Amino acid sequence: xxxxxxxxxxxxxxxxxxxxxxxxxxxxxxxxxxxxxxxxxxxxxxxxxxxxxxxxxxxxxxxxxxxxxxxxxxxxxxxxxxxxxxxxxxxxxxxxxxxxxxxxxxxxxxxxxxxxxxxxxxxxxxxxxxxxxxxxxxxxxxxxxxxxxxxxxxxxxxxxxxxxxxxxxxxxxxxxxxxxxxxxxxxxxxxxxxxxxxxxxxxxxxxxxxxxxxxxxxxxxxxxxxxxxxxxxxxxxxxxxxxxxxxxxxxxxxxxxxxxxxxxxxxxxxxxxxxxxxxxxxxxxxxxxxxxxxxxxxxxxxxxxxxxxxxxxxxxxxxxxxxxxxxxxxx
Numbered sequence: 001x002x003x004x005x006x007x008x009x010x011x012x013x014x015x016x017x018x019x020x021x022x023x024x025x026x027x028x029x030x031x032x033x034x035x036x037x038x039x040x041x042x043x044x045x046x047x048x049x050x051x052x053x054x055x056x057x058x059x060x061x062x063x064x065x066x067x068x069x070x071x072x073x074x075x076x077x078x079x080x081x082x083x084x085x086x087x088x089x090x091x092x093x094x095x096x097x098x099x100x101x102x103x104x105x106x107x108x109x110x111x112x113x114x115x116x117x118x119x120x121x122x123x124x125x126x127x128x129x130x131x132x133x134x135x136x137x138x139x140x141x142x143x144x145x146x147x148x149x150x151x152x153x154x155x156x157x158x159x160x161x162x163x164x165x166x167x168x169x170x171x172x173x174x175x176x177x178x179x180x181x182x183x184x185x186x187x188x189x190x191x192x193x194x195x196x197x198x199x200x201x202x203x204x205x206x207x208x209x210x211x212x213x214x215x216x217x218x219x220x221x222x223x224x225x226x227x228x229x230x231x232x233x234x235x236x237x238x239x240x241x242x243x244x245x246x247x248x249x250x251x252x253x254x255x256x257x258x259x260x261x262x263x264x265x266x267x268x269x270x271x272x273x274x275x276x277x278x279x280x281x282x283x284x285x286x287x288x289x290x291x292x293x294x295x296x297x298x299x300x301x302x303x304x305x306x307x308x309x310x311x312x313x314x315x316x317x318x319x320x321x322x323x324x325x326x327x328x329x330x331x
Contacts, residue, residue, distance in 0.1 A: 039070040043088050044100045045081035055260050056100045058292045062283040080108040089117040093265035095272035103258040106315035111169045113330045125308035127280040128261040130298040133214040133231040134175050147229040147249035154185035161187040164198050164207035175256040176211040177326040182254040215297045233257040239297050
C-alpha cells in the first residue's frame with residue numbers, strides 16, 4: 001500500500017510539474033495572442049460614402065476576417081478632421097482604436113494655429129493604405145490641349161486664367177496654390193463649396209481649369225465633358241494611364257497627391273503596432289482589396305510605420321510652405 005501511495009504521489013507530482021511546464025511554455029503564445037482581445041474601431045474624419053470612408057470600410061472588412069474580431073467604422077466628420085483625431089489621440093493606446101489619417105491630416109496641422117493634440121507626437125502611423133490622384137482638368141472644348149499650352153497662355157496673359165478648386169484650405173485648394181507657384185503663373189483661384197459645385201462651374205466654363213481629386217471628375221472625363229491635362233502624382237494614374245503627370249507635361253517639381261493611412265495613439269506598444277502593420281500590409285496586398293480600391297481610383301500601397309511617419313512630416317512641411325507663400329490665414 002505504501003508503495004502504491006508513493007507511486008500515486010509521484011504520478012500526481014509529475015502531472016502537476018508537466019502541467020506547470022506546459023503552462024510556462026504556453027505563456028508567450030498567450031501573450032502574443034492577447035491582441036486583439038476585442039473588436040477594433042477605425043475613426044474616420046469624414047462622413048459616410050466618401051473615398052476615405054469607403055477605403056476604410058474595404059480594409060476593415062478584410063481585417064475583420066484576418067484578425068477574427070469585428071473592425072467597425074466610426075464616422076466623426078468636422079473641424080478639418082480635428083474631432084476624429086482628438087478622440088483617437090485620447091483613446092486607450094492598446095491598438096483597438098485606429099485613426100484614418102490622410103493628406104488632409106497634414107493640411108490641418110499646417111493650417112490650424114493650435115490643435116488639441118500634436119499631430120507628430122500623439123500618433124504613431126502604422127501603414128498607408130493607398131494613394132489617389134489629383135487631376136488638372138479643363139472643359140472638353142477648351143483651347144488648351146496640354147498643360148504646357150495652358151501654362152504658356154497664363155504666362156503670356158497674367159491674371160486671365162481662373163483656377164477652380166474646393167474649399168479654402170482643402171488639399172485641392174492648396175494643390176492649386178502649389179500649381180500656381182510651381183508653374184510661375186499669375187492666376188486667380190476660385191474656391192467652391194464642394195465637388196458638385198466645382199464640376200458645374202468647370203463644365204459651365206465659369207473657370208478655365210480645375211484642380212480636383214480624380215474620383216469626382218472621372219466619369220466627366222470618361223464621358224467627354226472634361227479633359228484631363230495632367231495628374232499630379234509621382235506616376236501616371238492607374239485608371240487614366242494615357243494622361244501624363246504634371247512633371248511629364250512640363251511643370252517641373254509639381255507633385256501633389258493625396259493618401260490614406262491608419263494610425264494609433266503614440267503610446268501603443270511596439271509589438272501591437274508591428275502586428276497591426278503586418279495585418280494591414282496583408283490586407284492591402286490582397287487581390288480582392290486591391291481591385292475594390294482600384295474601383296475608387298486608389299493605388300493600393302502599404303508602407304512601414306517609419307515610411308508613413310516620414311510622409312506625414314514631409315507633407316506638413318510642404319503644405320506649411322504653400323500656406324505661408326499664398327498668405328492663407330491660419331485658423
